Amino acid sequence: xxxxxxxxxxxxxxxxxxxxxxxxxxxxxxxxxxxxxxxxxxxxxxxxxxxxxxxxxxxxxxxxxxxxxxxxxxxxxxxxxxxxxxxxxxxxxxxxxxxxxxxxxxxxxxxxxxxxxxxxxxxxxxxxxxxxxxxxxxxxxxxxxxxxxxxxxxxxxxxxxxxxxxxxxxxxxxxxxxxxxxxxxxxxxxxxxxxxxxxxxxxxxxxxxxxxxxxxxxxxxxxxxxxxxxxxxxxxxxxxxxxxxxxxxxxxxxxxxxxxxxxxxxxxxxxxxxxxxxxxxxxxxxxxxxxxxxxxxxxxxxxxxxxxxxxxxxxxxxxxxxxxxxxxxxxxxxxxxxxxxxxxxxxxxxxxxxxxxxxxxxxxxxxxxxxxx
Amino acid sequence: xxxxxxxxxxxxxxxxxxxxxxxxxxxxxxxxxxxxxxxxxxxxxxxxxxxxxxxxxxxxxxxxxxxxxxxxxxxxxxxxxxxxxxxxxxxxxxxxxxxxxxxxxxxxxxxxxxxxxxxxxxxxxxxxxxxxxxxxxxxxxxxxxxxxxxxxxxxxxxxxxxxxxxxxxxxxxxxxxxxxxxxxxxxxxxxxxxxxxxxxxxxxxxxxxxxxxxxxxxxxxxxxxxxxxxxxxxxxxxxxxxxxxxxxxxxxxxxxxxxxxxxxxxxxx
Numbered sequence: 001x002x003x004x005x006x007x008x009x010x011x012x013x014x015x016x017x018x019x020x021x022x023x024x025x026x027x028x029x030x031x032x033x034x035x036x037x038x039x040x041x042x043x044x045x046x047x048x049x050x051x052x053x054x055x056x057x058x059x060x061x062x063x064x065x066x067x068x069x070x071x072x073x074x075x076x077x078x079x080x081x082x083x084x085x086x087x088x089x090x091x092x093x094x095x096x097x098x099x100x101x102x103x104x105x106x107x108x109x110x111x112x113x114x115x116x117x118x119x120x121x122x123x124x125x126x127x128x129x130x131x132x133x134x135x136x137x138x139x140x141x142x143x144x145x146x147x148x149x150x151x152x153x154x155x156x157x158x159x160x161x162x163x164x165x166x167x168x169x170x171x172x173x174x175x176x177x178x179x180x181x182x183x184x185x186x187x188x189x190x191x192x193x194x195x196x197x198x199x200x201x202x203x204x205x206x207x208x209x210x211x212x213x214x215x216x217x218x219x220x221x222x223x224x225x226x227x228x229x230x231x232x233x234x235x236x237x238x239x240x241x242x243x244x245x246x247x248x249x250x251x252x253x254x255x256x257x258x259x260x261x262x263x264x265x266x267x268x269x270x271x272x273x274x275x276x277x278x279x280x281x282x283x284x285x286x287x288x289x290x291x292x293x294x295x296x297x298x299x300x301x302x303x304x305x306x307x308x309x310x311x312x313x314x315x316x317x318x319x320x321x322x323x324x325x326x327x328x329x330x331x332x333x334x335x336x337x338x339x340x341x342x343x344x345x346x347x348x349x350x351x352x353x354x355x356x357x358x359x360x361x362x363x364x365x366x367x368x369x370x371x372x373x
Numbered sequence: 374x375x376x377x378x379x380x381x382x383x384x385x386x387x388x389x390x391x392x393x394x395x396x397x398x399x400x401x402x403x404x405x406x407x408x409x410x411x412x413x414x415x416x417x418x419x420x421x422x423x424x425x426x427x428x429x430x431x432x433x434x435x436x437x438x439x440x441x442x443x444x445x446x447x448x449x450x451x452x453x454x455x456x457x458x459x460x461x462x463x464x465x466x467x468x469x470x471x472x473x474x475x476x477x478x479x480x481x482x483x484x485x486x487x488x489x490x491x492x493x494x495x496x497x498x499x500x501x502x503x504x505x506x507x508x509x510x511x512x513x514x515x516x517x518x519x520x521x522x523x524x525x526x527x528x529x530x531x532x533x534x535x536x537x538x539x540x541x542x543x544x545x546x547x548x549x550x551x552x553x554x555x556x557x558x559x560x561x562x563x564x565x566x567x568x569x570x571x572x573x574x575x576x577x578x579x580x581x582x583x584x585x586x587x588x589x590x591x592x593x594x595x596x597x598x599x600x601x602x603x604x605x606x607x608x609x610x611x612x613x614x615x616x617x618x619x620x621x622x623x624x625x626x627x628x629x630x631x632x633x634x635x636x637x638x639x640x641x642x
Contacts, residue, residue, distance in 0.1 A: 065536050086542035098533035102555040115542035159541070 013077025016041045016167055016199040017062055017090075022071035024057050024223075031057045033223045034071070039167070039201060044193055047203045048210040049220035050246070055203045057223075059169045062201065064088050076166055086115075091160035092169040096176065097152045099144040105131075105155050106140040112163045130158045133192075150181045157192070167199040174209065186212060207247050211235065219243045241367035244292050250324055252292045252361070253335040259283050268362070271333035272309055277357035279372035289370065290363040295324065295338040297359035300345075301352040308352035311335075313345050327351060401425070401610035408606055424611035434612065436587055437594035442619060444509045444579075444590065445572035451510070452519050452568050453561055460523025461549050465535060475524070478517045486577065494581050508582040509590070513572060519564050526560030527553055562630040566623075573620055591616045 017039040024032040032054045039045050047055035060066040061073060064085035073080045080088055091112075099108050109130055110123040118126070131137045134154040144152055153173060160168050173189075174182045190213055193200055204210055210217050211231045219226040219234060219242075227239040238244035238252075245251040257270015259280075266276040266283060268291045283289075301308040314334070315326040318341065325337040325345050337353060339345060362370040396415070400408065404421040407414065428434045462468070463475050493512055502508045530553065538548045554561070576592045583589060589597060595612040598605065 060536075063536075063540060065539065085536075085539045088540075090540070092537065092540050094533040094537060096531060096533055098531065098537035100534065100538075100552060112541040115547075159537075163541075 013074065014041075015039055015074070016043075016076060017201070018074040018077075019058070019062070020072045020074070022058075022061060022068045022073065024054070024061060024066060025069045031223050032061070032068075035223070035225055036071075037218065037225070037228070039199060041199055042197055044190075044200045044202065044213055044215045045218065046210040046214035046216070047201065047218050047220060048205070048207060048214075048247070049226075050205055053220040054223035055205075055218075055220050056171050058220075059092065059171050059201060059203055062088075062167075063090055063092050063169055089166045090169055091163050091165040091167075092171065093156050093160050093173045095172040097144070097156040099152060099155055099159070101144055103143075104140065105136065105142055105144070105147070108144070108155055109140075109158050109162055112159060116163075126162050130162045133161065133195075134158050149177050150185060153177060153185060157189075161192075161196060165198070167201060170200065170202045172203055172205070175204070175206070182209075189213065207249065211247070217247075219246060221246075237369065238361070239369050241290060241292065241363050244361060244363070244369075248294055250295050250336045250338065252294050253298075254363075255291045255333055255335075256288075257291060258288050259285050261285060268360075271331065272329060272355070274309075274355050274360065275307065275357065276360060276362075279358075280362065280370075283362075283370065288365040290365065290367065292361035292363060293335075293355045293359055295336045297356060298335070298337045299354040299356060300337065300339055300343050301354040303350075303352055305352060305354065308354050310350065310352050313347055313349050313351050316345050316347050325351070327353065329353075397610045397613050400606055401614050403607055405605070405607065421607075424605075424607040425615070428608055428611050428615070432594070432598065433587055433589075434591075434594065434615070437589050437591045438616070438619065440506075440509075440588060441573060441590045441592075441616075443506060445569050447506070447510045448513045448572045449565050449568045451514055452516075453565050455514065456519030456564060457523045457527075457554060457557065457561060458549065459520045460525075460527050461553055463520065463524045464527035465532070465553075466545075478520055481515070481517050482521070490577065490581060493578075497582060504583050504585045504588050506588075509579055509588075512578060512582075513568075513575070519568065522564055523557065523560055526557040530556055559630070562627060566627060569623060570620070 015038045017037075019035055019037040022032055022035045023030065035054075035058065037058075047058055049055050057066060061068050062075075064080065064083060068081065075083075075088055075090065100111065103111065106127055109127045110118075113123045113126055127140070128137070131140055134157060136151060136154050136158065139147060139151055139155075144155065147155065153176075156173065174185050177185060186209060202209075202213065214231055216228060217231055217234045218228050221242050227234055227243045229237075234243060234247050238247065241252075241254060245254070255268075255271040257268050257272065260267050260269055262275075266280045268274045268276055268289065270291075272291065274291060309329050311327040311329040313325050314328050317324040317326075321341060322338055323341055323343070323345065325339055325343075326334060327337055328334045335353075345351065364370060399415055399417060401424050402420050402422070403414075403417045404423060407417055407421065459478075463471065463478075497503055497508045497512070500507075502511070534552055534556075535548050538552050543551060574592060575590070576596075579590045579593045580596070583593070586594075586597070591612065595609060595616075598608055598612075
């Protein structure tokens, strides 16, 4: 895996950043457990997971702010374990921006260059360039406390960009902004990434950010990588029930049951009884399993359709163009359906649902995805 | 209504505070006879400058003032530097036994000064430092209150600021100097004012550590006048009035910062 020769001489690596079996322990707490990850040049990699899953720790280990307890970190093919943060050539954008409160925007932006011994003229030119890029030229003389959240965010980005590092590390940079500004900054960040074209590792717990921005998503839980893939892969083929329920809103519906077959057709029976399609031929009968179906894949059927699951609408949550229906099925299981408002569902009404066979996910009882035949 | 009331209260308190000051000023301008008239004259019938002249010309008073300024400024300067460094280390750096060491530092605050007065005297004596500036400067430096204060101020700063600086290429000492110090300036001012005032008015230790007339501080120097002229309240008052001058100047100099600092302290989350 590692890209150094045994003599320690770096060889050209195809990866900008590479983590090999990185484990991080704080006392008895394991924050990262044997994490391996290759990050390609120019990639926008998003680390996604609930709070405390270790995603920020990965950033700190890459930046050198925390040492890995075990394992190796390579930056541009060079072993970086013993390289000090300032020599790692990565820039970080912090959740609370970490702007120096006692310096003006101009000094904040120029600070990394000054610390690296750039000349005054060079600093001024770079500050002007980056300020122009981020449209903060008229804020240069202000102090951070005089700026709005969005402007502070830009300055924090600018301080990272000005260094022209190998990679940007961003630790939930949008989470302190209000919803509207977050959407705006999200697209600005993406445009910026396209323009600057540098490797970016982005930490978030917001799946919308992850889905819209990432070229690849790394889903994490309890310090362990659950899945690495493009947003489409993570959404369409979650490797386990954690990913299935963490990615997607509202989360995937899961039902307990087991396999069987009726007249040679595979059938899942348990909390719900669903006829499966040919993809699942050859699965062992009577094996315990979990059936998953996304709320948006469930079809609201007509009252006279066959093969439907009858139920009663318990709650309707309207979210603009669509609504989330909480439905209690006849045999007691409940599920969420994402339906168009044209369905005009009302609480207490009876409803018939159909789970399209091609939209069904199956997991083992332990929660691992079952591969189709 | 409330404003009128609070103004009234403020005026009463201000008057109560200034009465002793005024009385000292008035006493310093009275001769021995006038001092003990009853009822006392608040405003002396004639101004007597003898107390001032005898203090200035018959005692090394100006030398005492100089000594006091040298000692108080040195202690203040060194303490601000050392305590902020120690506070930074205790607040932000990770090293073995950090918390245990801090507890030890704090515990030294619980030892009354009178308990260590004699041992401290012997230490200074054995180092051959009696009757030197070092005897007056070194012991107060060990007072841990400043470390405690600075640790509190520095602990409140977000860790990400240091991490950002670390990535920006700043050394650990550079972080202390360029990031931490400017941000805890209110704390530094509080520490400086407290230390300077404590040193300016310290009495017991200087009384023990120096006995040369030329090494006395204002406090101990004035005390020596007791034996020479018995108790001459006029001389004492004149000394007190003149001693006020440097400290008032110091406060005026730092007033803006000090008020800002006490506000910052009040609002600190």
